[in-house]
Every structure is written in C-alpha cells, then in structure tokens.
Amino acid sequence: MNNKDKKFWNERRQKLKDDIESKRLNCAVAIPEAKFVENVGGIIRTANAFLIKEIILDQNVYNKAATAGTAAWENIQVTKNLFEYIKQNNYISVALEQHPRSVPLWDFKFPINSVIITGHEVQGMSDEMVEQCDHVIEIPQYGLVESLNVSTATSIALYEYCRQYRRIPKDSI
Ligand SMILES: C[S@@+](CC[C@H](N)C(=O)[O-])C[C@H]1O[C@@H](n2cnc3c(N)ncnc32)[C@H](O)[C@@H]1O
Numbered sequence: 001m002n003n004k005d006k007k008f009w010n011e012r013r014q015k016l017k018d019d020i021e022s023k024r025l026n027c028a029v030a031i032p033e034a035k036f037v038e039n040v041g042g043i044i045r046t047a048n049a050f051l052i053k054e055i056i057l058d059q060n061v062y063n064k065a066a067t068a069g070t071a072a073w074e075n076i077q078v079t080k081n082l083f084e085y086i087k088q089n090n091y092i093s094v095a096l097e098q099h100p101r102s103v104p105l106w107d108f109k110f111p112i113n114s115v116i117i118t119g120h121e122v123q124g125m126s127d128e129m130v131e132q133c134d135h136v137i138e139i140p141q142y143g144l145v146e147s148l149n150v151s152t153a154t155s156i157a158l159y160e161y162c163r164q165y166r167r168i169p170k171d172s173i
Helices: 003-022 037-050 082-088 127-132 150-165
Strands: 025-031 052-057 076-078 092-096 114-117 135-138
Touching (some): 025 037, 037 150, 092 127, 092 150
Parallel strands (some): 025 052, 052 076, 092 135
C-alpha cells in the first residue's frame, strides 16, 4: 500500500472510531476472575454490540475468534484492583449473581454509570465480592439448569441496560 492509500485508510478508520466513541454509554463490564477465554471473547463482542464504555479484565486474555474482530475497537482496561478502579472512575457496582441479596433484573433500574461485575464460571462470585457491590441483580430462570453461561447472562443484562437508556435521546441523559 502506498503512503496516500495508507493515509486514506488511517483517516477512515479514525473517523469510524470517533463515531463509535461518541455513541458509547457510561456503562462497563468487569470480568475479575474469568476462567474460559471464549467467554471473555463473547462478552467483548456483546460489549461492542451495545457500545458500552469499557471492559475491565484482571488480565488481557481472551479468545480472538470469539470477539469476531471487535476487540480492536473496544476499550479494554486491565486492573488487579477492581474496586479501586471503580471508585476512581465513579462507577456504581452491580454484581450479576444469583444471591439472597439479588433483585430480579426486570425490577432493577440501572444507574447510568453502572459497572456490571460477573462471577467465576464455575464457583460464581464470592460472598466477599458480592458484599462490596452496591447492587446485586439476578436473571430469573425457570428450567432445569440453575444458572446461565456467564457470557449469556452478561448479554441479557447489557441488553436490559440498553433498553433502559438507548430509548432516551442521548442528549437528554
Ligand atoms: C455458571 S454461573 C456460576 C456458577 C453458578 N453459581 C452455579 O452454581 O452453577 C457463572 C456466572 O454467570 C452469571 N450468571 C449465570 N446465571 C445467572 C443468573 N440467572 N442471574 C445472574 N447472573 C447469572 C453470574 O455472574 C455467575 O457467577
């Protein structure tokens, strides 16, 4: 590719990136203790679909194929100290977990600056972590299996966040 073509494609890419950034809402997903890289990739793909602000990981590891090429466009933050990061960035923490404290998803009004925190795929979220969260939400289930895949559960929660905020004209938020 010659320099003129490179410049053209770089400018196009930047324009697209700026457009995407301008449409993001102030919501994040945190995956503090992922076990399966496919699930992290799937969550990154969903985060891109709904254009949330960022994905917070404890290490920058995910399955590229599962992201369907979206990771390059997403804001991925890596921190070992999630609750310090949450405080510094003025998020309200929302644990996604089946827990005695949890509120059914359809009764919950998300704060606009929510960070949705996911639990471990096998063990779920520790009580200590749930205790640190401002809110706890649960997706009601009726079938034989008692929990959802973490990527599926995150998609449902992000869809609901979006349903609550994307219906409002962005300027009025
Ligand atoms: C497969 S679940 C964890 C294991 C689960 N505690 C169990 O005993 O089968 C993985 C994670 O997905 C999320 N999750 C799954 N189903 C959920 C539901 N119905 N409501 C809220 N979060 C859910 C939670 O973050 C949970 O920690």
